Amino acid sequence: MLQLGVIADDFTGASDIASFLTENGLRTVQMNGIPARALPDGVDAVVISLKSRSIAAQEAIAQSLSALQWLQAAGCQQFFFKYCSTFDSTAAGNIGPVTDALLDALGEDFTVISPALPVNGRTIFNGYLFVGQVLLNESGMQDHPITPMRDASLPRLMDAQARGKTGLVAYPDMAQGAAHVRDCFARLRADGYRYAVADSVDNAQLAVLAEACRDLRLVTGGSGLGAYLAALLSGSKKGDNAFVPKKGATVVLSGSCSVMTNKQVATYKAVAPHRFVEAQACIERGADYAAELAAWVVSHLDDKHAPLLYATVPPDELKAIQQRFGMEKSSHAIEQVFAAVAEKLRAQGVVNFICAGGETSSIVVQRLGVDGFHIGKQIAPGVPWLRVLNGEVYLALKSGNFGTEDFFAYAQGMFA
Ligand SMILES: Nc1ncnc2c1ncn2[C@@H]1O[C@H](COP(=O)(O)OP(=O)(O)O)[C@@H](O)[C@H]1O
Numbered sequence: 258m259l260q261l262g263v264i265a266d267d268f269t270g271a272s273d274i275a276s277f278l279t280e281n282g283l284r285t286v287q288m289n290g291i292p293a294r295a296l297p298d299g300v301d302a303v304v305i306s307l308k309s310r311s312i313a314a315q316e317a318i319a320q321s322l323s324a325l326q327w328l329q330a331a332g333c334q335q336f337f338f339k340y341c342s343t344f345d346s347t348a349a350g351n352i353g354p355v356t357d358a359l360l361d362a363l364g365e366d367f368t369v370i371s372p373a374l375p376v377n378g379r380t381i382f383n384g385y386l387f388v389g390q391v392l393l394n395e396s397g398m399q400d401h402p403i404t405p406m407r408d409a410s411l412p413r414l415m416d417a418q419a420r421g422k423t424g425l426v427a428y429p430d431m432a433q434g435a436a437h438v439r440d441c442f443a444r445l446r447a448d449g450y451r452y453a454v455a456d457s458v459d460n461a462q463l464a465v466l467a468e469a470c471r472d473l474r475l476v477t478g479g480s481g482l483g484a485y486l487a488a489l490l491s492g493s494k495k496g497d498n499a500f501v502p503k504k505g506a507t508v509v510l511s512g513s514c515s516v517m518t519n520k521q522v523a524t525y526k527a528v529a530p531h532r533f534v535e536a537q538a539c540i541e542r543g544a545d546y547a548a549e550l551a552a553w554v555v556s557h558l559d560d561k562h563a564p565l566l567y568a569t570v571p572p573d574e575l576k577a578i579q580q581r582f583g584m585e586k587s588s589h590a591i592e593q594v595f596a597a598v599a600e601k602l603r604a605q606g607v608v609n610f611i612c613a614g615g616e617t618s619s620i621v622v623q624r625l626g627v628d629g630f631h632i633g634k635q636i637a638p639g640v641p642w643l644r645v646l647n648g649e650v651y652l653a654l655k656s657g658n659f660g661t662e663d664f665f666a667y668a669q670g671m672f673a
């Protein structure tokens with residue numbers, strides 16, 4: 258029986274939560290878009306990957322509701338709206354509108370907001386989201402190309418984009434355990450609050466929160482809460498899915514401009530063949546440029562380290578590019594080129610794809626036309642190896658800020 262249905266607003270986020278569900282004993286598949294095929298046998302949880310984080314709210318709502326309907330038809334009882342552990346969503350963002358639409362469709366009037374992921378340094382205290390030791394808006398996320406995060410207050414971020422009021426279950430209440438947190442939910446609900454941000458400074462509060470959320474039909478947040486819900490649902494089993502890719506033609510595609518991806522690209526450039534993906538060429542020469550980049554990759558497939566294509570730039574360069582060409586135009590053109598390159602490379606026998614960036618990974622997977630993934634061994638917390646449902650193609654979809662500096666080489670070091 259399907260125990261948990263997850264609707265993820267991007268594909269890296271989907272693989273992140275799928276990995277934590279798998280690790281915590283739920284047999285999980287990641288489906289790319291609304292599934293058009295039967296699920297593999299013996300699945301406990303499904304993660305539906307959407308690319309809905311940065312599209313128009315009405316479209317994000319429509320896609321999320323279709324995913325919900327599919328999950329309901331598949332017999333799912335509890336639903337999880339997965340968004341980023343850095344709450345990537347500005348005042349014009351989709352987390353509030355999609356949460357409202359899912360609550361309405363389920364006939365519910367209350368849910369939790371829990372992006373915390375302590376293993377990767379995302380914690381919540383007094384409703385403020387921290388990344389490592391600094392507030393979200395000082396973490397580098399204030400310079401994100403599409404969803405610059407300039408505030409760290411989750412209640413304020415949520416209130417700016419959702420219909421209802423956001424309350425807080427603060428640390429002293431979280432520390433009193435699940436029964437008390439359920440009482441806090443009841444009080445907030447009676448006072449007209451529709452969402453509760455739950456402080457989580459470490460995993461102990463996520464365990465409490467998962468227990469307190471047991472009967473909520475909709476929960477929302479990051480993979481930290483996902484892990485603890487999975488542990489409850491599986492009876493604390495441990496997952497045994499630990500495959501890694503075989504050695505084979507591999508490419509690294511990096512379209513993230515996060516602080517960590519900038520470091521990872523710099524580290525990898527020191528050892529691997531690399532080529533910069535120019536925004537101007539993407540805009541002006543789209544398909545031609547993609548063919549040129551793909552040919553360059555093919556010419557380096559036999560090198561010791563897989564060739565790297567990267568659009569990754571630090572904040573000052575990004576600003577200059579966006580001022581010159583516009584944010585939407587440049588990011589869209591770059592995404593399209595990555596997608597076209599990936600498609601060409603797959604046709605030319607590339608079997609292992611390492612992608613950095615949520616939007617980038619989402620468009621690449623969509624263009625590869627892959628319907629879903631089995632979840633393999635973790636390369637870093639929240640970044641598993643994925644194997645396509647029917648075949649021997651492997652992908653790693655790295656969230657912008659996840660992984661250590663040697664991520665790209667480390668991932669290849671895992672090949673069997
Ligand atoms: N050099 C660049 N100039 C402009 N936009 C860029 C550049 N490099 C990447 N981008 C865009 O920035 C966005 C990065 O988002 P994403 O792939 O989700 O990364 P992250 O996981 O760090 O959020 C993509 O839309 C990408 O096309």
Ligand SMILES: O=C(O)[C@@H](O)C(=O)COP(=O)(O)O
Binds near residue numbers: 343615655
């Ligand atoms: O929760 C997270 O941080 C990730 O799962 C996620 O959603 C990452 O998104 P990107 O940073 O845009 O890859």
